[in-house]
Amino acid sequence: MASRTDTKTRILDAAEKLFAERGFSETSLRLITSKAEVNLASVNYHFGSKKELIRAVLARYLDVFMPSAAIEIKRLHNAPEDASLNEIFSALIKPLLELNKVRNGGTIIFLQLLGRGYIESQGHLRWFITTHYGEHLATFVKAVVASAPHIPPAEMFWRLHFTLGTIVFTMASADALNEIAAADYGEHNNTEAIIRKVIPYMAAGVAVPVLNN
Amino acid sequence: MASRTDTKTRILDAAEKLFAERGFSETSLRLITSKAEVNLASVNYHFGSKKELIRAVLARYLDVFMPSAAIEIKRLHNAPEDASLNEIFSALIKPLLELNKVRNGGTIIFLQLLGRGYIESQGHLRWFITTHYGEHLATFVKAVVASAPHIPPAEMFWRLHFTLGTIVFTMASADALNEIAAADYGEHNNTEAIIRKVIPYMAAGVAVPVLNN
């Protein structure tokens, strides 16, 4: 056991930050290992390949977030009346912000990783998440469907992915948007403030009646 | 003048398709030139660098879309009563679908390029668009603000970017989502159908009242 932090952990910590900032393919192993102050070959030794390192980075967050989110959703679902969409989305705030306690800036890093993953991996991440966290995901989807019974399942499928796009793109550009907002409107929003802004937007969009013509 | 298509055009046609599918940095000049059946060095000869090729690919669409979109928005604005958000967003459908006539699949290619650009270029694309097409953009924003006067400007800034994220992420994953939708719900949506699905979602989200607590 080394006196300093575990090599594996040092790699993950450096990698997740760089992956979130610059994307997966734009981040070289040499950049990661130099930031982590470990040897280049240690990535392949501990993780096998860059692709598996990416998976490990994502899993470290998903393993915390997914069960926690499912618990919060179930707590809502057990309430006497069905929860509103706003309540369901808001139930995710606590699990998301708890990631900040796991690591500094964990919330936004996680959401940015998610967005990078969905866009860069051409569907591989979607498969990874549904096969590894499908149960937790189903809990969430069920709650949303029950809360908006007037939306047909196929339409809800699309709207939930609209929702994913909304938050994931927003977080990917959060820093740039915050700069503009500060310059133009004197606003300064942290991650939680942005999440609280986006939830009403998403809830309204998901619930809006389908017009059939 | 060659008997076949212009070299410059052949490069642009091959590049835009590959860029939209795999992203900018994942697409090598060698892949582009081999698909275009032109020599590798011709990219640097005609465009100077890969970065300038990317700009040229984007400009070819923006030069068509932006003026056309601005015209449609102004046409609405001249109508006796103020247009609804749904009408404003729907006014963009025609300019978007006209891109399909410019090139096969032009609409979705354009939207995917836009998304890739926003996420990969760390703000460079945002700068490029606002400096080159700022006037047309302002026309659109003004119409939206007038149509939802109950939303403060700072809040509208965020919501319009939520909107951008929604459509851009959706289009980036459109092929994958369509496959799932076809398998799970027997649906088959073309680009226009997806756009018509996403507009009510976005309009509802942009217009939802801000709760002040």
Next chain:
DNA sequence: GATTAATTTAAACGGGTGTTTAAATTAACT
């Protein structure tokens, strides 16, 4: 048709990539 300019071509350049190797070092165990 000769001369000039524009374009295309094949080859090389310098540099960065993920991964592998084999030796050196450190840790764990009997």
Next chain:
DNA sequence: AGTTAATTTAAACACCCGTTTAAATTAATC
């Protein structure tokens, strides 16, 4: 303490990248 296993290290490997060069080819001009 001596032996084995786990880890770290420096170096090299094979490959792909964007760009440049200089010669060959094609087009345009006088």
